[in-house]
Amino acid sequence: MSLMDRIDNCHRHDLSRYVPFKVDARQVGFMRRDMASELRRFPSVFRVAADQVSVAEHLDSFDYRSAAIDSVMRELRQEGFIRGWRDELFTIAAHFGAEPLFDLERAGVPLFGVKAYGVHLNGYVRRDGEIWLWVGRRAANRPIEPGKLDHLVAGGLPSGVKPFDNLIKEAAEEASIPKELARRARPCGALSYRMELDNCLRDDTLFVYDLELPADFVPRNHDGEIADFRLLPLSEVERLLAETEDFKFNVGLVIIDFLIRHGYLTPDDPQYSALALGVSRRP
Structure with missing residues (x-):
């Protein structure tokens, strides 16, 4: 050391292990491939392709996205996929000061690879x-x-x-x-x-x-x-x-x-x- x-x-990181995560065609993170596979079960919230994951187009506002994504996070928590739940929301955006896109439970932030x-x-x-x-x-x-x-x-x-x-x-x-x-x-x-x-x-x-x-x-x-x-x-x-x-x-x-x-x-x-x-x- x-x-x-x-x-x-x-x-240290290897982005080949992840796929881009996008909102409104803007890349905001890098998602674990196993996380992407889990999200295939929620097509009304996420669009999962071989090379990317995106939020469904009809979720076109901060409030809609936040509520829909939070419901998925809570279900994954109940199934044991998300651990260390904090009951604390982080605002997700392309960069600091940019338009807020949605709120995300803190425990889910590293799974999405968002800022x-x-x-x-x-x-x-x-x-x-x-x-x-x-x-x-x-x-x-x-x-x-x-x-x-x-x-x-x-x-x-x-x-x-x-x-x-x-x-x-x-x-x-x-x-x-x-x-x-x-x-x-x-x-x-x-x-x-x-x-x-x-x-x-x-x-x-x-x-x-x-x-x-x-x-x-x-x-x-x-x-x-x-x-x-x-x-x-x-x-x-x-x-x-x-x-x-x-x-x-x-x-x-x-x-x-x-x-x-x-x-x-x-x-x-x-x-x-x-x-x-x-x-x-x-x-």
Whole structure:
């Protein structure tokens, strides 16, 4: 494992295992072939061909599509085909800010290989001129990467919620960060990746924020998603990223970007150019 491995792992995928998923002739995802086969049973909602899957033409509005697709998702859930149901809807569109096409249960998003979005917060403090990063450990019951190290605050972007509003909400739930303090978080860009995980395709964009916290701040979790927190110097964070698999798969991408932006990694490092270009790689 190395820092570059962390980046490369977030971009490993084989699209030959998937078929395009389209809405109104616009490709919005890549669907697993077994998922496509399952959807043949629902011809009033999906048109399944050998080389693509599309939403039926008569479902020509956001509301019609959302309701019809949700009914299929719930039936597949009852049959055990969809696991990890979250009762949380994500809005599906060709790209961020584009016309919303339909809402989809979060657990179904990787099955369709559609774009999803989230927020990640680098919460840090300064000690004797050095930066220390707050890191959370995911609860053992999390559906994805239980027990792995994670950001102080991170979460998917639900339907109808703006990224910064979502960050404020997640900050309170996950780390007990007061709203007045969370509002000081600074947007620092977005990172995208496309990777295969658990036999699904994740096509994600993460909105990244930095927040310098008071030296005496101690996070406390309220929603049960984080088991505990630790405050680590950047040298230890880098070691864990480079030498272990302790961190959740996409967290390394965001932290490497943080290490570069804050000057911890510099052009004197032989891997600097590859890392800097790698974190900004487009799927």
